[in-house]
Every structure is written in C-alpha cells, then in structure tokens.
Amino acid sequence: xxxxxxxxxxxxxxxxxxxxxxxxxxxxxxxxxxxxxxxxxxxxxxxxxxxxxxxxxxxxxxxxxxxxxxxxxxxxxxxxxxxxxxxxxxxxxxxxxxxxxxxxxxxxxxxxxxxxxxxxxxxxxxxxxxxxxxxxxxxxxxxxxxxxxxxxxxxxxxxxxxxxxxxxxxxxxxxxxxxxxxxxxxxxxxxxxxxxxxxxxxxxxxxxxxxxxxxxxxxxxxxxxxxxxxxxxxxxxxxxxxxxxxxxxxxxxxxxxxxxxxxxxxxxxxxxxxxxxxxxxxxxxxxxxxxxxxxxxxxxxxxxxxxxxxxxxxxxxxxxxxxxxxxxxxxxxxxxxxxxxxxxxxxxxxxxxxxxxxxxxxxxxxxxxxxxxxxxxxxxxxxxxxxxxxxxxxxxxxxxxxxxxx
Amino acid sequence: xxxxxxxxxxxxxxxxxxxxxxxxxxxxxxxxxxxxxxxxxxxxxxxxxxxxxxxxxxxxxxxxxxxxxxxxxxxxxxxxxxxxxxxxxxx
Numbered sequence: 001x002x003x004x005x006x007x008x009x010x011x012x013x014x015x016x017x018x019x020x021x022x023x024x025x026x027x028x029x030x031x032x033x034x035x036x037x038x039x040x041x042x043x044x045x046x047x048x049x050x051x052x053x054x055x056x057x058x059x060x061x062x063x064x065x066x067x068x069x070x071x072x073x074x075x076x077x078x079x080x081x082x083x084x085x086x087x088x089x090x091x092x093x094x095x096x097x098x099x100x101x102x103x104x105x106x107x108x109x110x111x112x113x114x115x116x117x118x119x120x121x122x123x124x125x126x127x128x129x130x131x132x133x134x135x136x137x138x139x140x141x142x143x144x145x146x147x148x149x150x151x152x153x154x155x156x157x158x159x160x161x162x163x164x165x166x167x168x169x170x171x172x173x174x175x176x177x178x179x180x181x182x183x184x185x186x187x188x189x190x191x192x193x194x195x196x197x198x199x200x201x202x203x204x205x206x207x208x209x210x211x212x213x214x215x216x217x218x219x220x221x222x223x224x225x226x227x228x229x230x231x232x233x234x235x236x237x238x239x240x241x242x243x244x245x246x247x248x249x250x251x252x253x254x255x256x257x258x259x260x261x262x263x264x265x266x267x268x269x270x271x272x273x274x275x276x277x278x279x280x281x282x283x284x285x286x287x288x289x290x291x292x293x294x295x296x297x298x299x300x301x302x303x304x305x306x307x308x309x310x311x312x313x314x315x316x317x318x319x320x321x322x323x324x325x326x327x328x329x330x331x332x333x334x335x336x337x338x339x340x341x342x343x344x345x346x347x348x349x350x351x352x353x354x355x356x357x358x359x360x361x362x363x364x365x366x367x368x369x370x371x372x373x374x375x376x377x378x379x380x381x382x383x384x385x386x387x388x389x390x391x392x393x394x395x396x397x398x399x400x401x402x403x404x405x406x
Numbered sequence: 407x408x409x410x411x412x413x414x415x416x417x418x419x420x421x422x423x424x425x426x427x428x429x430x431x432x433x434x435x436x437x438x439x440x441x442x443x444x445x446x447x448x449x450x451x452x453x454x455x456x457x458x459x460x461x462x463x464x465x466x467x468x469x470x471x472x473x474x475x476x477x478x479x480x481x482x483x484x485x486x487x488x489x490x491x492x493x494x495x496x497x
Contacts, residue, residue: 042437045430183444212460219464220412220428222445222454229448271457298463333459 006071006100006346013282013347020325022316025069028283028343030296031059032215033089034078035288039107040148041137043182043210045217046078052289054305056085056092061310062286063096074103074339078288081106081113087120094125103131105178108156109149115162122170130170133178133206134160137185139195146184160200177202181233182210186225189233206257207237208338209264215287215296227268234261251362255355256345263345264336273334275348280325283343284316292316294324297335411438413453427453428464 012024035049054062073093080086081104090102102125106114122130134156137146143153163175177196181189196205209230210223241258266274280294280302287293290305292315302321308314315321327333345351407416411434415426423430429438442452 042433042441045433048430048432183441183448183450186448212454212456214460214463214467217423217430217433217464217467219460220424220454220456221430221433222441222450224454226448226450298459300463300466334457 005068009069009071009282010347010352013278014349016281017276017278017329017347020322020329022281022321022325024281025066025313025316026282026284027070028072028074028339029066029070030074030076030283030285030339031089031093032076032078032285032288032296033080033083033086036082037078037107038082038109038149039079039135039152041180042146042148042184043137043180043216043218043221043223046215048217053083054286054288054290056088058290058305058310059089060092060096062290062305062312063092065310065312066097068098070097070099072101072103072343073097073099074105076105079107079109080104081110081117084117086117087124090121091124094128099125099128101131102128103133105133105135106159107147107149107152108134108159109152111155111158111162114159115166118163119166119170122166122173126172128172129174130172131174131176131204132163133176133204134163134202136177136179136192136196136200137182138188139191142185142188142191146182174203176204176206179205179207180210181207181225181230182223183225184210184223186229186233193236206338207233209268209336211297211335211337213297214299215285215293224268227265230268231265234265237261246362251359252355255358256342259345259351259355260338260341263341267334267336271334273331275344275351277328277331277333277340278344278347279337279340280321280328282347283340292321294321294328295335295337295340297337297340298324298333300324411435412442423464428456428461 006027009024009027013027016023034051034053035046036051036053037044037047040047075086075090075093083089086104093099093102102121104118104121106118108114118130118132135147136156137143138153140153143156144150160175166173167175177200179185179189179192179196185192196202209225210218212219212221212224238258238261241254244254246254263274283295285293285296286305287299287301290310291301292303292305292312293299293301302324303315303318305312305315345355408419408421408431409416410424410426410429410431412429413424413427415424417425417431421431424434445452445454
C-alpha cells in the first residue's frame with residue numbers, strides 16, 4: 001500500500017470523528033501478540049498478565065477481515081520475538097493487509113534467535129518498510145537495572161550487531177533505538193544519547209516518556225519524570241531535528257517528530273488533549289486474547305474478536321465502541337502516547353498544513369541553494385572533486401611531453 | 407491483610423492493585439522504596455496524582471476475566487517472595 005492511499009483514509013477518519021460513527025477501519029493498528037516477556041522492567045507490569053494468545057489461524061481470519069484498511073502495523077507485546085511464529089504472523093498481515101509500515105519493538109535479550117527471526121520477518125514483507133526498534137533504557141549495568149535482567153545490555157548489543165548485519169541485504173529495513181524515559185533513568189539520558197549517537201548510530205532514535213497505562217498496569221506508579229527535567233531532554237532532541245538536514249520522506253517524518261515533542265510537553269503541562277484524539281477511529285489495538293481497544297492507555301475492550309467470528313468490522317461498530325469514541329471525543333482522557341499521536345497529527349488539518357508548509361519551504365531552499373542545504377556532505381563535495389579532476393585533466397592535456405617525462 | 411507500601415491502605419492478601427492508590431502491589435514491594443527516593447530527589451510528591459480516568463479504568467480490570475492467574479500466583483508465593491523469584495537482577 002502506498003502513502004497516497006492513506007490520504008482518503010485521513011479524510012474519512014476526520015469525517016468519522018465529526019459524526020461519532022466509524023466510516024472506515026483504522027489506518028494504524030497495533031497487534032499485541034503476547035503478554036509474555038523475559039524482561040522485568042521497573043516501568044512495566046505487562047508480564048504479569050495471563051496468557052491467552054491468539055493462534056495463527058485466529059490472526060489469519062482477523063487480518064482477512066481487515067483487508068487493506070491499515071497502513072501502519074505495530075507488532076508489540078510483551079516481547080513479540082518470543083513468539084516463534086512471528087514471521088508467519090507478519091506474512092499473514094502482509095498477504096491480507098499489505099501494510100506500508102511494519103514496526104516491531106524488541107528487548108534484544110534472545111541474541112542468538114532474534115536476528116534470524118527478524119530476517120524471516122523482512123523476507124515475509126518485502127515491500128513493506130520494516131522498522132525494528134531495540135529498547136535501550138541505560139548504558140551498561142544501568143540498562144540491566146532498569147530492565148531487571150542481568151546481562152541484558154550485553155545481549156542487546158549482540159542482537160543490535162546481528163540486526164545491523166542485515167542492513168546491507170534488505171532495503172526495506174530500518175533499524176532504530178527506542179528509549180523510555182522515566183524517573184529511573186532520566187538522569188542518565190546524556191549517557192544514553194551520547195552512546196546511541198556515538199556508538200550505535202541507528203537509522204532512528206526515538207524516545208517516549210514513561211506514563212501510566214492500564215495495559216501495563218502502571219497506574220498509580222509515579223514513574224513519569226517531572227516536566228522540568230523532561231523539558232531539557234525534549235529541547236535537545238528538537239534542536240537535533242532542527243539543525244539536521246533531511247531529504248525525502250525523512251524530512252516529513254522528522255517534521256512530525258518535532259511537533260510530537262511539542263505535543264508531549266503541552267500534554268504533560270496542561271493535562272488535556274491538545275489536538276483531537278482519533279484513537280478508536282484512525283488507530284486501535286488488538287490485545288493478545290482478541291480484545292479490541294481504542295488504545296493501550298485505557299485498554300477498554302470494545303468487544304472480543306472471538307465473540308464476533310473474527311470480523312474486525314463488526315467489533316468496530318459495537319455500541320461499546322461508540323461509547324468509548326464518545327468518551328474520547330468528549331476529552332475525558334489525555335495522554336502523550338506516541339503511536340496514537342502520530343495518527344492524530346496526520347488527521348489534524350492545522351498540524352498537517354504546518355508540516356506541509358515547513359517541508360515545502362525546506363525543499364524550496366534546497367532548490368534555490370543546492371550547495372547550502374538539502375544534500376549530504378558527500379554530495380556537496382562532488383563539485384569540488386569534479387573541479388579537481390577537471391584541473392588534473394587540463395594539466396595533463398596542456399603539459400608539454402618533455403615535462404611529463406621529467 | 408497487606409499494607410500498601412505507597413499509601414498505607416489495607417488490602418486483601420491476594421489483592422493485585424491497592425484499593426487506595428491503585429499501585430500494582432506486586433511491583434510496589436520490589437520497587438516502591440527506590441522510586442520514592444527518586445521522586446523526592448526530583449521534588450515530586452511521594453504519592454503520584456494519577457489521572458482520574460486512569461484510576462477509574464484501572465478499577466474495572468479488578469473484576470475482569472483474566473485476573474485469576476495473578477491472584478493464584480500471589481497466594482502461592484506472596485508479594486515479596488514472588489518479586490524475588492521473578493526478578494533476575496540482584497540489587
């Protein structure tokens with residue numbers, strides 16, 4: 001599915017929001033494939049949830065009912081790579097839904113298994129952009145302490161090396177690093193940042209603030225750092241985005257990321273929805289047992305797929321689903337959840353217009369001053385190389401033969 | 407009865423979440439002391455102010471269909487013992 005196919009979905013999602021009735025299935029779908037997890041993070045209790053995971057057959061029926069509606073799939077957990085059939089699951093999603101983007105987070109603990117399993121994922125979805133995000137909440141022992149597993153950092157680094165080795169072979173592969181910033185690690189952020197940029201150099205580095213979620217059973221835990229401490233972290237990430245030169249699709253995604261950080265700051269300070277939330281319209285989540293949620297923050301079921309013959313559209317139109325949409329539209333909740341926020345921004349006309357304008361201005365500058373902006377250093381150096389080559393060529397052709405012999 | 411390390415509320419011995427502050431008791435017996443120190447260092451109140459919609463939604467899962475497993479685990483190991491058994495990092 002191409003990005004252009006998303007445009008009419010955005011319009012239909014906006015109309016659904018206005019009407020309070022879904023005219024379209026979600027374009028952004030998170031599939032939580034299992035609560036099983038071999039991490040014991042201080043910021044998450046999801047591993048305590050009992051297991052009642054969908055089988056492959058159940059996923060096949062579900063994906064068949066969704067069809068080409070969803071552009072962006074996230075396979076999360078728990079630890080999604082613990083499921084041996086993850087590649088087959090992705091293959092089914094690809095066969096029936098053909099998503100443009102597939103996003104999978106991993107803790108990297110199973111270093112001997114994950115790279116091979118991800119390679120099969122990459123093969124299963126050859127035309128989708130596959131983004132694998134390695135979780136990193138500290139450097140060295142600090143990471144192990146936050147994640148609750150001795151030796152996690154070392155294993156995660158081996159996994160990262162194994163994944164990086166796949167980069168050359170799969171053009172559809174983006175390797176990222178993901179950091180959850182909480183009271184447990186905010187004082188370590190400079191170390192994490194320097195390590196990621198200096199040593200790992202991933203394709204993308206994303207951070208998310210630790211927050212209270214019903215899904216993770218973190219309500220009442222107080223893990224969210226104070227805004228005063230989080231603000232400088234966001235400012236630094238935003239400065240990076242604004243100073244850097246991007247081209248093509250990256251220019252667009254970075255412009256959205258810049259605005260996402262603005263949203264996080266305002267949400268934490270003002271404790272309200274800053275832009276309309278289209279969770280339950282443009283985005284949704286399927287829990288491991290088939291419950292369909294508007295989002296993982298509230299984790300309230302609008303119905304279970306097992307009770308509706310695995311027909312996503314029927315669950316999507318239940319009375320409970322409408323009630324949850326009404327509550328969200330009435331702004332009875334708020335959060336800085338990244339996954340939903342990106343879809344919300346995409347469906348928010350002022351944000352979309354602002355990003356489009358910025359990207360257009362940036363592209364125009366590049367066109368007007370091609371040597372100043374919008375090209376990599378390597379490309380900017382080309383005219384110099386060419387000039388030197390021309391000079392050499394000129395010297396060779398004009399030098400008298402006798403001097404060449406000397 | 408089990409006293410919540412965070413708010414002091416009295417809870418049934420196999421309660422999953424504190425009836426006073428909603429904190430996951432399994433987690434609280436492992437990490438609350440450390441977090442309380444960090445919150446104090448960050449000039450945050452000892453007890454977090456969770457959004458009311460989260461507290462309300464969290465209460466709904468107390469009687470949900472999937473809590474039996476955790477109740478059984480807590481009954482079997484207890485909060486402190488269970489925490490030590492599952493954590494693989496010694497501090």
